[in-house]
């Protein structure tokens with residue numbers, strides 16, 4: 268992309284367009300396709316939910332300190348927080364002792380470490396991770412939820428799929444519009460915006476790597 272595009276295109280468009288290819292790749296990963304195609308059991312879904320917990324813990328542990336940051340601060344919004352919902356889902360899926368002995372898969376550990384590093388050292392980079400997860404959860408996440416409900420029999424918007432239910436965001440489309448306005452107003456120069464876009468691509472790649480690890484744990488026997 269040339270520098271003219273960075274200057275003239277709204278940042279929300281830039282980041283969406285630039286990550287489009289990675290989105291398709293993540294979306295069509297073998298694990299995602301198998302899971303959403305109903306070819307995997309609830310164990311795979313539970314294992315996936317555990318991986319998300321490590322990622323959101325990194326995102327949200329960092330959020331507290333970043334809420335006052337001039338660049339990342341405006342993105343930190345309590346209605347997005349997911350860790351409590353994931354913990355409730357995991358209690359439902361695994362029982363009260365879900366946390367005992369729980370370890371991230373290697374790709375998950377790498378992903379969470381990168382999020383934590385950005386949260387600590389590079390607030391603008393944290394925005395890339397924030398966007399990749401939360402805007403995705405508000406979009407395609409809703410497809411995952413309804414598939415999970417049908418496939419494994421969770422109560423609609425109930426325990427097991429609460430991660431996908433944003434109780435405090437009654438109108439996700441409007442929220443996403445507001446979020447894109449925040450992106451367009453991001454407190455960063457063109458070079459820094461380009462770095463955020465690159466970090467977003469990295470965030471997608473980190474997600475795809477988690478799917479790859481999960482795919483190895485849950486190969487299709489067919």
Ligand code: HEM
Pocket residue numbers: 279282283290293294295299303398399400402403404406407408410411443471474
């Ligand atoms: C099977 C899995 C997935 C499906 C079906 C899916 C589907 C979608 C759909 C339909 C949208 C467009 C919503 C809109 O225009 O408002 C969207 C947007 C988005 N998805 Fe996904 N997605 C999936 C996986 C992922 C993954 C794994 C990530 C990254 C972790 C992700 C991140 C995003 C982001 C960041 C957006 C917002 C793009 C923007 O408008 O700026 N998605 N997804």
